[in-house]
Amino acid sequence: MQEEKGIIQSNEKIAKDTYRMKIAAGMAKDMKPGQFVNIKIDGYMLRRPISISSIEADGFVIVYKVVGDGTLALAKKHAHHTIDVFGPLGSSYPIHENRNEVLLIGGGVGVPPLYELAKQYRVLRKEVHVVLGFNDKDSIFYEQEFKALGCHVVVATMDGSYGVKGTVMDAIQAHAITCDFTYSCGPRPMLKAIEAAYQKGYMSFESRMACGIGACMACVAKDKKEADLYHRICKEGPVFPIGKVEF
């Protein structure tokens, strides 16, 4: 991990309230899928933890949603400007080379970190099933990007305006996807449903953080089995084996 002034190469809207920013930064060489960066936004105090969506030779890509004033300010940043980034932080999605197929399940802004994971599995020529859940058609992003990697992509929308009407679980059922080794990221109810249905794989979590490096104890979660054990989402996480943490 390091602090670096990255250079914004592009910052564009790709769906409702959703933006993609490409940042040129040397720290990209240390990044793994599932990790995050902590971004300083001028005029705001705390850094914003944002997952890494794609790792490239000269930089990385983040896909973020405007949820408040800070992310709105981020959306207004222009190409060629610098951006203060600290990272890469946290744990990553382990790659299981012995598996022939994996199931990636993303909901809303939980989708971005799965993209780099899909890329890496496709480099290994594995079958990658991707199930994406969004609220509506206007919120959908990355369906084509995952397809371009050669993944089998299924989309669900809550309002039924595109793909399967309902949740990612409804989409998995509708398409009879049987692969049971999952990687997931998304809203809490989605993760709850996945945890109830699958035993194998990994989940990543989001949390309100302050330091992002494990010092402040703002983003802790209890262990599911050991009463006195806790985990820091920013340090031991954000990726955990499925069924590891209480949420």
Add this chain to the structure above:
Amino acid sequence: MDLHVKLPGLNLKNPIIPASGCFGFGREFAELYDLSLLGGIAIKSATPQKRFGNPTPRVAETPSGMLNAIGLQNPGVDVILEKELPWLAQFDTEIIANVAGASEEEYVEVIEKLNASQVVKAYELNISCPNVKHGGIGLGTTPELAAKVTKMAKAAANKPVYVKLSPNVTNIVEIAKAVEEAGADGLVMINTMMGMRLDLHTGKPILANVTGGLSGPAIKPVAIRMVYQVAQAVNIPIIGVGGITRAEDVLEFLYAGASAVEVGMQNFIDPYCCVKIIEELPKVLETYGVNSLQEAVGRSFK
């Protein structure tokens, strides 16, 4: 320029100390720089038993600051003694153990255990943490209770005792004087100010604990005012804390009457901030024609 500061129990190579609760036990920051560069470290509060702390969300951003309601999460004094303090021994920096408890007896219990550590050079009594329902808030808010816990801590301690004062009081001078009279070797001020934020969608508090402690630049003027008032009323040294982000802020605290400072929230925004402040401090002192730390202390009222 010589940045050395000598305070009861503390031989600080410079006046910069990361504040308790903002630095854990230093492990995360040791991955970024050599902790021996620091004047000292105020480590995370120790309580007799391990504490998980409050439910999440525990933090919320505010204009020029943040609210936190961590709830004294710590592994308990025994684990701190066995694992954290021996690890910290490798660094050439002064360790200040922050002590908290749900009753006066718990402060004494923690101190009696920590007395055995050669690594701890001084205690800092957290009588001001506003988050724990039966802990800090009661003891730090009246002169009588503050004096009582100070007296008991002093009787138990084999190292100097600093008392970290709460700003959530009507008259901080009164409390500072009571604590001095009870035998405190120094003061640390100020702890966070109690605050609150509401979610615009739900109308409910953002923090699961409802209220939290405000820290950061937002509280610096309050801290400066309180240090200024107390420094003129007591004869024990003051470690200033509240909203320091740069070396200029350190100088302001010295002018107000502090002999050293603690840096809190800024460690979250810039994990290297303490080292940067130490580097910048001589230049800033020079810019303002200050020849030594000593001559700046209390300049505002001298």
